Amino acid sequence: MGARFTVTYRLFARSREDARARAEGIALEQTVEVPRDVVSPGYVEDEILGRVTGLEAEPDGATWLARISYSSDAVGNELTQYINVIFGNSSIQKGIKVVGIEPGAEMERRFPGARFGASGIRALTGRQSGGFVCPVIKPQGSDTAHFARLCHATARAGADIVKEDHGLANQPAAPFRDRIPACADAVARANAERQARGDTTRALYFPSILGHGDRVREDAFFAKEAGADGVLIIPGILGFDTMNRLAQDEGFGLPIMAHPAHLGPYVLSPDTGYSHGMMFGTMMRIAGADISVFPNHGGRFGFSEAECAGIVADCRDGNGPGRPILPSPGGGMSMDRLPDMMRLYGPDCVYLLGGSLLRYGDRIGDAIRDMRAALDTGA
């Protein structure tokens, strides 16, 4: 017999009876996927079939929170099937939103989450306090020399993490295997310069890994050999299991930053998909991300302040799954928004500085130093 884990779904229903029927439907759909009357007695019915263990009306009177317990035997050891049990087919029904999960000890053992987490990233950078400054290296279409220059200038000026734009893949203008060694060298040179002037912090270089899904491990190891300090992964395109495999790979052992591209539809609708916190907090933790990028409220993306606060809460929740991780708001950030962001996100946060960085031109180091000063003075 397997251990159990529990998923909480928000159900949009007409009545308690309707909500109950929907919950029982999910318990079937996500496991045996046959009508209730043909569920085989014994192991299939007693162990594999999902169990509705709670149903609670929400204050709005239109939604219920259903808790459904599943067996670890319905999953096995692969995150692919874990996600399939959590929300595979039910994702195609309207009025069902995944809002929480309690993995339990056994599923936490199989999916232990972030290798580094928030405290691990702090240790790697040597940044003992304050928010992390993270310039994004752009734009796609530039050549390798351009990216290496930006890497060097931002790292030398005090960046904590130098992150490649998620749209840097393996394009002809800057092929992956040319770009990564050049950028890693640039960051290493900058770190040597920082060390020489007595700086006890260092920049981490996170290249974007967006080649073929079956070459992610090979590409990530190439990046590691070339000197990268972590990797940027898009689980909404490569799959959450792909990210998790790297996170669990003892031989790899570098931190992972998750990018939200292609995941929008999972959170944008009020009554389908996942809650913002569940997707960009909890799911990222289960899948082993150390840093979760998401769009800040008020920018060109449509997340609300409350939704962003939910993401932060689920990234940091001390009750797991796995280690607390760093939220990383971005999406049209500029210096004048920083005080507002610091109030919402605090110091355990990776502050992205994207396209607006390029406005500084040759003075790009000033952008990093200005941001560092603002984060340190709390202004």
Add this chain to the structure above:
Amino acid sequence: MGARFTVTYRLFARSREDARARAEGIALEQTVEVPRDVVSPGYVEDEILGRVTGLEAEPDGATWLARISYSSDAVGNELTQYINVIFGNSSIQKGIKVVGIEPGAEMERRFPGARFGASGIRALTGRQSGGFVCPVIKPQGSDTAHFARLCHATARAGADIVKEDHGLANQPAAPFRDRIPACADAVARANAERQARGDTTRALYFPSILGHGDRVREDAFFAKEAGADGVLIIPGILGFDTMNRLAQDEGFGLPIMAHPAHLGPYVLSPDTGYSHGMMFGTMMRIAGADISVFPNHGGRFGFSEAECAGIVADCRDGNGPGRPILPSPGGGMSMDRLPDMMRLYGPDCVYLLGGSLLRYGDRIGDAIRDMRAALDTGA
């Protein structure tokens, strides 16, 4: 300089000016991801930056169709980055839906689509006319012997495709490497019995491949060696590139059935994600599926008849991308709904027969024969 391809987006906007601004925003977002005023002149601006090539009001007065042209140089050769350019970051903005793509000759060369398509599957089964009968082998939690029995009984009775439930992964009750050889042998025995009685058609066995993402190729080749005739893949969990890699793998060379699990949020909301036809028709074709499973209207899933008709139209569109493929409606199908389905879907369709099949118990072969007769008589 690269070739160009064009993506059509439905934009929800307040005015033509607003729609134009949103379209220009997407052209930036999906490529350079920097503000317009810092786009570097030359190659980045002239080639990489997306171009709005059309903007047309729709009759409802609230939506516009924007056509945006992108360079193949923004992609490279990987489907991961192709999807990232089509809809990576813009998927996180509200009021944008992907409704069409014209890949053009160069992108069709890089992503040629289905290896077999509708006509190829017909050739493989020997079924010269009429709809395809496809029982789904269930339920999860059963042992290998149970699945092998169902495979044999349904294949012997005339099934065209014996498909495993998408929830069969690598669970302890029927581990992948035990289950697949036993089921393949069962289908092979049934095919020998069919041949002995003069039947010129044969059943194809499609096991579910849902282990680790980086082991899909290894698992698929194991299945092929064991005698499988095709594979079932969940691109919404494993990633579209994973499916496409198998489709393009000359050494593999078996047909692929795509399952819609975990893709619901991409289509359920009116103003985010993809149109139904784009997701379950066009995207599946680009990614190399030969058969696209989706939930039939009127079942427990919420697709409308028009949305299902849109999927069928995009699966069959003679103007590509790649070969026309087979739609495969399922999700609570029963015999009494078959006449209605035949009117909508016609003969070039894989008719799934899922959980209700188990009601037949030892007479499961009758369910297959009844369905075959109904499809052949058009009743």
